[in-house]
Amino acid sequence: MNRLQSVSGAMEFPGTAHRYDGLAIFFHWAVFLLVAAAYAAIELKGFAGKGTPARSLAMAAHEWTGMLVFVLAVPRLLWRLVRGAPPAEPGPRWMQFAGDAMHWVLYLFIVAQPILGLLALNAGGHVLALPGLGIEIPALVGPDEALKNQIKEVHETIGTAFYLVIGLHAVAALFHHYMLGDNTLRRMWRR
Ligand code: HEM
Ligand code: HEM
Incomplete structure (x- = not known):
């Protein structure tokens, strides 16, 4: 396959260097919608009375x-990691560095936060099962009250902190689009 090695070491496909590819765009916005739905559900849970079906459904x-x-x-x-990312739009180096750092923090968040949630659930003595099918996701840890409390606290703290981190990321994207007038948002929007 005709690919080029980019400065960052990742592989880039010729002709696509300044835009995200369709799959990267799909992943970005699908994950955004799912993260938003996860946040919405846990917030709605807070409004449902203890022990009600609505509360279980929200959870x-x-x-x-x-x-x-x-x-x-x-x-x-x-x-x-395979495909790489288009080089940042022209701008000060600190801005490009901040954007890169933010992106890797967000990648870490979308991988680690669900695992922490599942660990908290398992340590609390629960197993996640596919609704209606009875297929269970094997527990990662056995019941352990102290571990559950620790992991749950970390999961909740990260969950709260990322309202701010995601907010900053979104504001930065809108700043690029409306104030700097560059291509940053457009290239993550459509091919
Ligand atoms: C990106 C995915 C996720 C995000 C953004 C997220 C975020 C959050 C937030 C914001 C809270 C509430 C924090 C608070 O009350 O202060 C929470 C609680 C919780 N989450 Fe997640 N979570 C995610 C995935 C998961 C997954 C996959 C599971 C389990 C399979 C899970 C299990 C839990 C549990 C057990 C609680 C505590 C609920 C309670 O006792 O009220 N989370 N999560
Ligand atoms: C759950 C919420 C979000 C997560 C986890 C997330 C995650 C990410 C990640 C990991 C990247 C880096 C992509 C890469 O280079 O491989 C990225 C890029 C980007 N995101 Fe988000 N994002 C979220 C929400 C948003 C929102 C709400 C907006 C717009 C308002 C947005 C706009 C962008 C843009 C424009 C880029 C491309 C930046 C560039 O090319 O330098 N994101 N996002």
Whole structure:
């Protein structure tokens, strides 16, 4: 296959250097919608009365949208490592560095946060099962109350902190689009 080695060491396909490819764009916005749904579900859970079906439904929706984030995050990350990313739009070096750093933090988040959620669930003595099918995701750890409390706290702290991190990332994208007038948002929007 005719590919070029980019400065970052990742492989780039000729002719696509300044835009994200269709798959990268699909992964980005699908993961965004799933993360938003996971957040919405856990917030809605807070409004439902204890022990109500609505509360269980909201929790299940949180767990499954969160797991789907992981299911897409792994191939997304692999695709990113193989295919590389277009070079940043022209701008100061600190801005390019900040953008890069932010992107790797976001990749870490979409892979690690679902695993922490699943660990917290398993340590709490619960196993995740596909609704209606009875197929269970094997528990990663056995019941352990102390471990559950620790992991749950980390999962919740990261969950809260990432409202801010994701918000900053989105504001940066809008700043590039509306204030700097460059291609940053457009190249992640469509081919
Ligand atoms: C990207 C995916 C995920 C995000 C962004 C996320 C975010 C959050 C947030 C914001 C909270 C509530 C924090 C608080 O109350 O202060 C939470 C709680 C929780 N999450 Fe996740 N989560 C994700 C995936 C998962 C997954 C995959 C599972 C399990 C399979 C899970 C299990 C839990 C549990 C057990 C709680 C505690 C709920 C409670 O006791 O009220 N999460 N998560
Ligand atoms: C859950 C929410 C989000 C996550 C986890 C996320 C994650 C990421 C990641 C990991 C990248 C780097 C892609 C790469 O180079 O391989 C990226 C790029 C990008 N994201 Fe997001 N994103 C989220 C939400 C948003 C939102 C709401 C917007 C717009 C308002 C946005 C706009 C962009 C843009 C424009 C890029 C390309 C940046 C560039 O080319 O330098 N993202 N995002």
